[in-house]
Amino acid sequence: MSIKKRFWLALLLSLPMLYDMLAMLLAWPMLPNGDWIALVLTTLIMLISGRAFIQSAWAAFLHHHANMDTLVAVGTLTAYLYSIGALMHHQGVFFESAAYIIVFVLLGQYLEDKMRTQASQATTKLLELQARQATVIRNGQASEIPIEEVEIGDRLLARPGEKIATDGRIVKGHSTVNESMITGESMPIEKKAGDPVIGGTLNQTGILEYTAEKVGKDTMLAQIVEIVRHAQSSHAPIQKMADRIADVFVPIVLMIAIGVFAIWSVFLDATLTRSLTFAVSTIVIACPCALGIATPTALMVGTGRAAKMGILIKNGEVLETASHIKNIAFDKTGTLTQGQPVVTDVIGDQKQVLMLAAALESLSEHPLADAIVKAAQKQAIALPDVTDFLNRAGQGVTGQINGHQVFVGKPQMASQPLDKEWQDQIERLQEVGKTTAAVGQDGLIIGLIAIQDAPKPFAKSVIARLKQQGMHTVMITGDNKRAAKAVAKQVGIDEVIAEVMPGDKAQQVKKLQQSGVTAFVGDGINDAPALAVADVGIAMGSGTDVAIETGGIVLIKNSLKDVVKALMIAKKTFARIKLNLFWALIYNLIGIPIAAGVFAHWGLVLSPALAGLAMAFSSASVVASSLMLNFAKIDD
Numbered sequence: 001m002s003i004k005k006r007f008w009l010a011l012l013l014s015l016p017m018l019y020d021m022l023a024m025l026l027a028w029p030m031l032p033n034g035d036w037i038a039l040v041l042t043t044l045i046m047l048i049s050g051r052a053f054i055q056s057a058w059a060a061f062l063h064h065h066a067n068m069d070t071l072v073a074v075g076t077l078t079a080y081l082y083s084i085g086a087l088m089h090h091q092g093v094f095f096e097s098a099a100y101i102i103v104f105v106l107l108g109q110y111l112e113d114k115m116r117t118q119a120s121q122a123t124t125k126l127l128e129l130q131a132r133q134a135t136v137i138r139n140g141q142a143s144e145i146p147i148e149e150v151e152i153g154d155r156l157l158a159r160p161g162e163k164i165a166t167d168g169r170i171v172k173g174h175s176t177v178n179e180s181m182i183t184g185e186s187m188p189i190e191k192k193a194g195d196p197v198i199g200g201t202l203n204q205t206g207i208l209e210y211t212a213e214k215v216g217k218d219t220m221l222a223q224i225v226e227i228v229r230h231a232q233s234s235h236a237p238i239q240k241m242a243d244r245i246a247d248v249f250v251p252i253v254l255m256i257a258i259g260v261f262a263i264w265s266v267f268l269d270a271t272l273t274r275s276l277t278f279a280v281s282t283i284v285i286a287c288p289c290a291l292g293i294a295t296p297t298a299l300m301v302g303t304g305r306a307a308k309m310g311i312l313i314k315n316g317e318v319l320e321t322a323s324h325i326k327n328i329a330f331d332k333t334g335t336l337t338q339g340q341p342v343v344t345d346v347i348g349d350q351k352q353v354l355m356l357a358a359a360l361e362s363l364s365e366h367p368l369a370d371a372i373v374k375a376a377q378k379q380a381i382a383l384p385d386v387t388d389f390l391n392r393a394g395q396g397v398t399g400q401i402n403g404h405q406v407f408v409g410k411p412q413m414a415s416q417p418l419d420k421e422w423q424d425q426i427e428r429l430q431e432v433g434k435t436t437a438a439v440g441q442d443g444l445i446i447g448l449i450a451i452q453d454a455p456k457p458f459a460k461s462v463i464a465r466l467k468q469q470g471m472h473t474v475m476i477t478g479d480n481k482r483a484a485k486a487v488a489k490q491v492g493i494d495e496v497i498a499e500v501m502p503g504d505k506a507q508q509v510k511k512l513q514q515s516g517v518t519a520f521v522g523d524g525i526n527d528a529p530a531l532a533v534a535d536v537g538i539a540m541g542s543g544t545d546v547a548i549e550t551g552g553i554v555l556i557k558n559s560l561k562d563v564v565k566a567l568m569i570a571k572k573t574f575a576r577i578k579l580n581l582f583w584a585l586i587y588n589l590i591g592i593p594i595a596a597g598v599f600a601h602w603g604l605v606l607s608p609a610l611a612g613l614a615m616a617f618s619s620a621s622v623v624a625s626s627l628m629l630n631f632a633k634i635d636d
Contacts, residue, residue: 001048007106010049013041014103017096035087038095042080050076050102066250074254075283076101082280091273097284097611104619107293129200130221134165137209154212158203166199167214174393175206176366180333180526190394205365206393220501249585253286253592260596277607281595285611286588290618294580297626302573305630310541310557311566318552320577322536322570326516328466328563329509329530332477332487334523335540336560337453341368343375344434344454347425348447351381357408357439357449359383360397368435371451372408396437407440408449415443422448433486453483459491462560467492469567472515476500476508478526506533521563522551538563565634572632580622587618 001009016031017038023030031037046054050072057073060066076098083093134150135142135157142157150156150166158164164177176188179201188204191197197210200221216222261279264270270278299316306313313319330336346353358376361369363386376383389399396409407413411426418426422438422445429436434450463473474495477484484498497508506529512518513535520527520534531537531550539551541558555562591614593599595606606614 003106003109006049006052007103007110010045010099010103010106013045013049014096014099016041017099021096035093035095038093038099039084039087042083042095042099045099045102046076046080049106050098053102053105066247066254070250071253071283071286072101072105075286078280078283082276086273092607094280094284094607101284104293109296129163130219131163131165131199135159135162148216150212150215152212152215156210156212158197158208158210160203160205160207162203164197164199164201164203164208164210166212167219168197168199168210168212170195170197170208170210172209173207175208176204177208178202178204180339192394249286249291249588253283253588256592256596257282257286264597278595278597278600281597281606281611282592285591285595285606285614290584290587290622291581293619294584294622294626295577297623298573298577298580298629301626301629302569302576305632305634306566306569309562309565309569309634310555310559311562311569312554312556313566313570314552314554318536319570320574321517322519322553322567323574324517325471325519325536325567327472327474327512327518329474329476329512329518329520329534330493331520331522331527331530332475332479332484333453335456335521335527336459336475336491336493337455337487339453339523341371341435341451342454343371343449344452345429345450346375346447347450348439350447351379353439353447353449354379355381355383356401356406356441356446357437359386359401360389360399360406360408362386363389363399364391364397366391366397368437368451372437372449375449404441405443408437411438411445414438414440414445418445430482431486432489433480433483452486455487455491456560458559458561462564463492465564466567467494474512476505476520476530478505505530509533519567523558538566568634572634573629576626576629576632580625583625584618584622587621591618 016034019028020030020034020038022028053069053072054077056067056069060070079094079098079101083095083098086093131147133144134147134154136145136150137155137157147165155171156165156168158175160175170191170193172193174190174192177191177197178188179198180188191208196213197208198221199214199219214220257279260282261275264278265272265275295316299319302319303313313322333339343354354372354376358373358381361372362383384401386399386401389397391397392409392413396407396413398405398407398413400406411418411422425448426436426438429448429450432452434452437449437451438445439447439449466473472495473493474497475484475488475493476497478500479498481496481498484496487493488496500508505526509518509520509530510533517535519536519538520530521538521540522531523540527539528550531539531552536553537551538553538555541554541556553566555566591606591611594604595611597605599605
């Protein structure tokens with residue numbers, strides 16, 4: 001039976017006993033034969049909802065170990081068996097203590113279990129990226145076959161807009177391929193004969209013929225799937241702080257209860273009933289209801305508060321780990337940057353340069369063309385007509401505009417050697433990682449257009465906040481070193497690791513983990529292994545489904561500012577958990593002496609029933625403490 005069903009069953013069966021407890025306090029009429037009703041209901045609760053605690057405690061005992069379930073089992077069994085004996089001798093019973101110990105502990109477990117139910121579909125979504133069909137050329141004829149039938153050495157065809165079927169090498173054709181989902185490279189890559197291609201990437205502009213070099217489980221995509229599977233399965237659950245406390249606390253409580261019984265019965269000549277009452281009261285008031293719900297209630301409130309802010313924290317383990325981060329690594333493309341190239345510089349007569357370039361690029365399929373056209377549209381520049389348009393593969397585009405021969409592309413398209421002034425400008429732009437296109441008219445360069453994947457708003461301030469909190473910031477990207485270092489300098493990143501393939505990206509995270517708890521922030525398919533390997537994976541909400549599934553924290557609003565908020569919520573929630581545990585223990589330290597009869601001489605005595613009620617109030621106070629997280633200040 002699930003924890004949820006066990007909790008609701010125990011709660012429903014215990015309601016008549018709750019009525020009798022309130023009736024006793026408020027002088028209401030009590031249920032007839034209430035003690036016998038309590039016996040039947042508590043027996044059902046013990047047999048159905050509480051059996052797992054007894055089984056767990058017995059298993060721990062056999063391994064010479066004590067856990068949280070040990071006190072639950074000992075407390076409930078003691079209260080239950082004592083009450084049966086007391087009922088037979090017409091004395092006061094406290095079945096409700098046994099019942100409500102189980103109800104409150106199951107409440108804590110139910111809340112925690114609700115958080116932990118995360119059905120990860122990361123590897124399934126990765127596999128969905130793979131092409132289902134491949135166009136194979138055999139005996140001079142092209143035909144469609146299932147991807148499973150592709151063999152090493154097969155000659156394959158990829159048309160514009162189709163996925164590359166498997167890893168291979170181009171033998172014929174020229175095109176641009178979008179590899180961002182695999183490599184993290186922000187710009188589509190020009191491909192020609194002799195260049196490698198990766199299965200699952202998207203062919204964009206031309207027709208490619210390539211030879212299959214890897215198939216099935218040997219492809220890069222399949223290897224990424226395996227990395228994610230291994231990383232997710234290798235995460236060991238973090239031992240709960242409450243369980244660590246229980247290792248010491250449980251044996252001490254049991255020894256105290258035995259000592260209390262011995263002292264009262266042997267040295268103070270108390271009756272068996274009185275001695276047993278003090279011992280049972282000690283165990284009941286020490287039962288870990290407050291300890292048991294200290295963690296899950298704070299987690300529920302903290303993660304609920306985060307969810308309202310657009311931050312999804314998938315489980316308590318992630319939250320606890322996130323409060324101890326020493327290193328935080330970022331992907332570049334789409335995480336620190338916008339993920340789309342934009343025009344950053346126009347050198348020369350800005351209006352004329354943009355007008356001529358945008359007129360030509362509006363007819364081009366080049367990946368950077370859209371950025372140039374959008375820059376002209378932003379300035380409301382009217383575009384002239386173009387004739388004799390020509391796409392010169394690997395060089396640029398040319399055409400006739402208003403009777404002049406115009407080109408946009410590599411500087412070598414000019415009819416005259418590049419003079420030093422233009423060369424210096426190009427080198428200056430390239431030094432900061434910008435892609436530079438020359439704009440020429442009648443064989444002469446008249447301007448330059450620089451394009452770059454710009455940093456996101458607040459990237460610099462977010463990095464600064466993280467560094468103020470003592471975190472070492474790192475960029476791990478598949479992009480080229482020049483572009484990566486340029487972005488890192490703009491936003492203030494401490495360390496840059498560039499030109500990293502997906503499997504290596506996860507390895508770099510593992511290296512960082514050697515110096516402390518490491519978080520990774522990313523959004524792409526290429527980030528999935530690193531997100532899974534990291535102690536805390538933080539996925540941007542605009543990213544791919546697989547990145548979101550793999551990340552332990554998901555930023556729905558895709559705002560880098562939420563990285564700071566997420567880590568702040570984690571720290572505050574974990575601090576609240578520790579505060580809850582502290583107060584739960586303080587309650588026990590104060591309550592145990594009273595329950596043990598230390599102050600009986602002065603008339604301060606707790607019966608088992610009142611000890612059970614006090615235990616319930618302690619649990620309520622922990623819940624109230626957790627709810628205070630809703631009012632905790634979370635800075636931007």
